Amino acid sequence: MKNTVEIRWHGRGGQGAKTAALLLADVAFKTGKYVQGFPEYGPERMGAPITAYNRISDKKITVHSNIYEPDFVAVVDDTLLEAIDVTHGLSPEGGIVVNTQKSREEIVKQLRGYQGKIYTIDAREISEKALGKYFPNSPMLAAVVALSGVIEQEVFLNEMRASFEHKFAKKPEVIDGNMAALELTFEALK
Amino acid sequence: MAIRERLSGNEAVAYAIKQINPDVMPAFPITPSTEIPQYVANYIANGEIDTEFIHVESEHSSMSATLGASAAGARALTATSSCGLALMWEELYVAASDRLPIVLALVNRALTGPININADHSDSMGARDSGWIQIYAESNQEVYDNFLQAYPIAEHKDVRLPVMICQDGFITSHGVENIELVEDAPVKEFVGEYEPEHYLLNKKETMAIGPYAVSNYYMETKRAQRQAMLNAKQVILDVAAKFEQMTGRKYGFFEEYRMEDAEYAVVIIGSAAGTCKAAIDQIRENTGKKVGLVKIRVFRPFPEEELAQALKNVKAVAVLDRSEMFAGTSGPLGAEVRAALFGAKADVEVVNYFYGLGGRDITITDFEEIYGKLENIAKTHKINDMYSYIGLRSK
Numbered sequence: 001m002k003n004t005v006e007i008r009w010h011g012r013g014g015q016g017a018k019t020a021a022l023l024l025a026d027v028a029f030k031t032g033k034y035v036q037g038f039p040e041y042g043p044e045r046m047g048a049p050i051t052a053y054n055r056i057s058d059k060k061i062t063v064h065s066n067i068y069e070p071d072f073v074a075v076v077d078d079t080l081l082e083a084i085d086v087t088h089g090l091s092p093e094g095g096i097v098v099n100t101q102k103s104r105e106e107i108v109k110q111l112r113g114y115q116g117k118i119y120t121i122d123a124r125e126i127s128e129k130a131l132g133k134y135f136p137n138s139p140m141l142a143a144v145v146a147l148s149g150v151i152e153q154e155v156f157l158n159e160m161r162a163s164f165e166h167k168f169a170k171k172p173e174v175i176d177g178n179m180a181a182l183e184l185t186f187e188a189l190k
Numbered sequence: 191m192a193i194r195e196r197l198s199g200n201e202a203v204a205y206a207i208k209q210i211n212p213d214v215m216p217a218f219p220i221t222p223s224t225e226i227p228q229y230v231a232n233y234i235a236n237g238e239i240d241t242e243f244i245h246v247e248s249e250h251s252s253m254s255a256t257l258g259a260s261a262a263g264a265r266a267l268t269a270t271s272s273c274g275l276a277l278m279w280e281e282l283y284v285a286a287s288d289r290l291p292i293v294l295a296l297v298n299r300a301l302t303g304p305i306n307i308n309a310d311h312s313d314s315m316g317a318r319d320s321g322w323i324q325i326y327a328e329s330n331q332e333v334y335d336n337f338l339q340a341y342p343i344a345e346h347k348d349v350r351l352p353v354m355i356c357q358d359g360f361i362t363s364h365g366v367e368n369i370e371l372v373e374d375a376p377v378k379e380f381v382g383e384y385e386p387e388h389y390l391l392n393k394k395e396t397m398a399i400g401p402y403a404v405s406n407y408y409m410e411t412k413r414a415q416r417q418a419m420l421n422a423k424q425v426i427l428d429v430a431a432k433f434e435q436m437t438g439r440k441y442g443f444f445e446e447y448r449m450e451d452a453e454y455a456v457v458i459i460g461s462a463a464g465t466c467k468a469a470i471d472q473i474r475e476n477t478g479k480k481v482g483l484v485k486i487r488v489f490r491p492f493p494e495e496e497l498a499q500a501l502k503n504v505k506a507v508a509v510l511d512r513s514e515m516f517a518g519t520s521g522p523l524g525a526e527v528r529a530a531l532f533g534a535k536a537d538v539e540v541v542n543y544f545y546g547l548g549g550r551d552i553t554i555t556d557f558e559e560i561y562g563k564l565e566n567i568a569k570t571h572k573i574n575d576m577y578s579y580i581g582l583r584s585k
Contacts, residue, residue, distance in 0.1 A: 022366055026196065026366075034368050035366065035367065036365060036366065036367050037365065038360070038361070038364060038366065039360075039364065041308065060368075061367070062328075062329075062468050063464060063554065064328075064329075064361050064362070064461040065465050065552060065553045065554065066551050068553070
């Protein structure tokens with residue numbers, strides 16, 4: 001019945017959750033999918049909780065509402081777990097990925113008995129290792145792809161390389177770093 | 191060959207502007223305006239188009255400068271949103287009465303009080319009596335397609351009216367979706383060159399535009415504007431037919447979705463129509479109930495007779511308004527639909543709902559409830575409230 005995958009992103013203003021949602025829409029589009037990527041706007045300010053969404057489908061998408069029963073959730077900042085019920089409406093058939101430096105056990109405790117898949121990823125460690133700086137987007141994107149299976153990993157990596165080569169044509173050193181961040185994330189979540 | 195892309199609604203409109211390469215764009219590109227002037231400024235800075243961008247100090251000035259450029263004989267446009275449109279109020283009426291074929295890219299957002307710039311139709315609905323043609327979109331694809339059709343409608347010699355191309359704030363303006371773009375060459379051919387018949391910079395024909403009109407002239411001017419608005423109906427259909435030849439995408443005054451055998455219909459404007467379509471598919475699949483939708487594309491000129499024809503055989507209609515007007519029986523769309531059905535002596539129950547004010551979300555579940563209510567109204571012939579609010583947290 002369900003032919004649209006729905007994803008909800010939680011982040012804080014300035015962390016790039018909206019950009020990550022748009023990047024996911026971009027790469028899914030390139031694999032031939034119908035996509036939506038959109039933020040939920042409130043008073044925009046750095047550090048405030050923000051929500052962004054993705055719909056990805058093989059069929060044309062007409063729905064224009066927010067997503068209340070997502071298949072997957074991505075949490076860019078683990079301090080949000082105290083402030084927001086991130087698993088609200090989340091399908092037990094789906095899963096959640098949390099960017100954290102805490103242990104998986106600690107995160108599981110904070111997720112109020114959520115029954116679906118729970119992934120944790122240390123995007124800071126991966127990003128600093130791969131890029132020398134903390135940009136959580138690439139690891140989070142790879143983590144959502146690994147969790148949701150919405151795009152095949154091989155296809156995803158090829159599309160991302162093409163996209164980085166286009167985006168960072170003048171900064172080739174960033175291309176390999178970002179690709180390494182994606183691959184390290186897949187490794188870590190195996 | 192169509193170009194497959196994924197763009198936000200703002201990007202889609204900016205891309206259409208790039209393809210049209212108009213002469214002059216005055217704009218005041220800060221909130222509540224959108225990224226549209228910023229993207230166009232980028233195209234200009236990169237040398238991709240030679241539109242003259244005029245930085246002005248307010249929306250009052252951006253529409254004034256657009257009027258001036260258009261009166262001089264240029265193809266002119268501007269973009270705004272929310273209170274930015276409100277600050278243009280005086281000039282909106284001037285543009286229409288001076289019969290200037292300006293195009294305005296409007297991103298529909300709430301007018302202040304309380305402060306809010308989320309999706310809401312109060313900005314353009316307030317301007318519905320200004321004499322502008324108003325065309326609304328459900329999706330990024332539609333706002334792009336509508337924008338390409340704007341100048342051929344506005345500049346047609348039987349019309350010569352300004353056109354507002356509207357889309358829902360954030361929902362389509364900032365949301366990325368799949369879109370099919372037309373290549374540059376067919377766009378240029380479709381939109382054509384602007385060759386004004388009368389214009390200020392024509393040395394051979396000295397003239398004044400927009401002088402004081404005493405009572406002896408004012409009323410005739412208004413009647414002439416009404417004639418232009420009436421003429422616009424055929425032109426809008428002709429331009430849509432030509433557009434369909436180019437793209438295969440069909441447009442009219444409104445879209446009828448699964449209305450062939452519908453007993454219960456929703457009438458709505460904008461992005462929520464897409465959510466309603468998904469609800470209709472689900473309801474029909476799960477229950478077999480005959481539900482349908484009429485999505486208004488052209489609000490000015492309003493297609494009264496055509497709409498009454500489309501609705502006359504249903505049992506009950508719910509009209510959904512995304513702006514308040516504090517009238518006793520309805521919102522702005524509700525009033526038009528009631529008048530159209532009354533004029534056609536159609537025996538149809540009509541109820542009006544307000545939804546989505548200030549960006550309040552409307553979901554498939556909300557539409558399922560609305561169709562449920564319509565069924566009940568058709569059965570009992572009882573309407574408890576002429577209008578009510580959807581998704582209100584307190585009564």
